[in-house]
Amino acid sequence: xxxxxxxxxxxVLKTGQSMTxxxxxxxxxxxxxxxxxxxxxxLRLIYYSASEGTxxxxxxxxxxxxxxxxxxEFSLRLESAAPSQTSVYFCASSDLSRAEQFFGPGTRxxxx
Amino acid sequence: xxxxxxxxxNLTAQEGEFITINCSYSVGISALHWLQQHPGGGIVSLFMLxxxxxxxxxxxxxxxxxxxxxxxxxxxxxxxxxxxYICAPQGSGTYKYIFxxxxxxxxxx
Numbered sequence: 001x002x003x004x005x006x007x008x009x010x011x012v013l014k015t016g017q018s019m020t021x022x023x024x025x026x027x028x029x030x031x032x033x034x035x036x037x038x039x040x041x042x043l044r045l046i047y048y049s050a051s052e053g054t055x056x057x058x059x060x061x062x063x064x065x066x067x068x069x070x071x072x073e074f075s076l077r078l079e080s081a082a083p084s085q086t087s088v089y090f091c092a093s094s095d096l097s098r099a100e101q102f103f104g105p106g107t108r109x110x111x112x
Numbered sequence: 113x114x115x116x117x118x119x120x121x122n123l124t125a126q127e128g129e130f131i132t133i134n135c136s137y138s139v140g141i142s143a144l145h146w147l148q149q150h151p152g153g154g155i156v157s158l159f160m161l162x163x164x165x166x167x168x169x170x171x172x173x174x175x176x177x178x179x180x181x182x183x184x185x186x187x188x189x190x191x192x193x194x195x196x197y198i199c200a201p202q203g204s205g206t207y208k209y210i211f212x213x214x215x216x217x218x219x220x221x
Contacts, residue, residue: 031207042116042198042211050207058208090155094207100145101209103155 004104013081021076023091032074036087081111118212131186133215135199147198
């Protein structure tokens with residue numbers, strides 16, 4: 001099993017460009033999460049999906065949209081990237097909303 | 113005041129030393145997680161605690177719910193233990209983790 005996979009691993013964007021970060025899990029988990037990690041700060045929740053077809057905003061949702069395509073996949077879209085969105089993005093999944101989360105390898109995004 | 117405080121923020125140890133990382137939190141929780149993040153960036157879950165103590169190999173995690181405090185101990189530390197260790201309490205009745213900023217550990221050979 002691959003666990004949680006994320007693509008791409010690295011990305012450089014110009015201000016105003018759009019892109020989608022992809023996340024997939026093969027553990028049959030119901031819940032999936034998107035976080036961002038910035039220097040000197042703890043991970044912050046961007047969006048959460050309890051199950052296929054449902055999404056909820058986290059702590060820092062502005063500038064992002066998400067799509068829970070099916071049980072396996074949860075994508076994060078930046079419609080108009082800004083330098084403040086330069087960060088490392090992690091996707092995670094868990095089998096119950098209150099259980100241990102498993103993290104993907106991360107995507108390092110730079111917005112110029 | 114942050115909801116989660118970890119100490120120390122940085123720690124350098126010699127191989128073989130006993131290491132303690134502390135985590136204090138101010139919210140009610142259903143569980144507390146300890147995570148490890150290696151220099152390559154991947155995050156791995158080490159422990160999920162709701163009471164008492166757990167041990168995996170050289171790692172021991174304890175929690176005192178009344179005092180809102182948890183510790184992570186590493187016995188006989190090794191250079192491969194060099195990583196950032198993150199405390200993440202999980203709020204009562206919620207899926208949400210509250211992440212600490214992490215303790216950066218470097219173990220020298």
